[in-house]
Amino acid sequence: MLSLYVFFFLSAVTLVSAVMVLLSKKPIHSVLYLTLTFFTLAGHYIMLNAQFLAVVHIIVYAGAIMVLFLFTVMLLNLNIEGEFQKSTVMKFVAAIAGGMIFLVLIGTLKSFDVTTVGDPSMTQIGLVKNLGKTLYSQYLMPFELSSILFLSAMVGAVMLGKKDKN
């Protein structure tokens, strides 16, 4: 029963901070609320007994991606009060469209019978040992390819960020 309360608490914090990402005027506040969202999502991963994913999520998102966002905001001096706002009509339309997507996603859930399956004695797949075995045997090729992806992303970012000579 306790886990249910923890789930509701984490979900509430995640949704509120996700909404605050959109509502806050300054970009730096959005980044900080986004970090809060990432931490609560890591809590969700821990609830799912996916410890490896929780750690990787914190390292990658709260570590790397948040720093990237913060540095972009700070280096470009973008922390201005949002002077470009969409018109109220456009905001309403966007909210209605997003709400429609939510309704459709929930509506499809109604027509399916999602049974909570799973063998309770075997839910240790999220541990580092078991995930590592799968990753380095079955998914070794994509794992190695992702290193090439990272290399090309790094080269691309440096190339784009370099100042033009002329």
Add this chain to the structure above:
Amino acid sequence: METTVAQIQVIPLQYYIIFCSALFSIGVIGVLAKRNALVIFMSVELMLNSANLLLAAFSAYRNDPAGQIFVFFIMVVAAAEVAIGLALLVVVYRSTKTIDINALNRLKW
């Protein structure tokens, strides 16, 4: 370990689906309603994260490690995407002195 396993069984899978749908919808609203390119990137991150959490939930409930491996790869791709996207944003800012999405309308018509 027994207690964590029992915890997983307590929360119905539907709750995760509803929660992730809500998070995804918030991301969609952010992409549609904002003009700041940085906030749009953040909304895309929200959408990616909601899909990630749902994949992890399904894989944990079905005892299939492939889902969590997929989440790992999505995180890898998301990190590369953010690096490139922010570099592009810097380039755009240098040439137009703004990150307003509406300033980039040259390919519109």
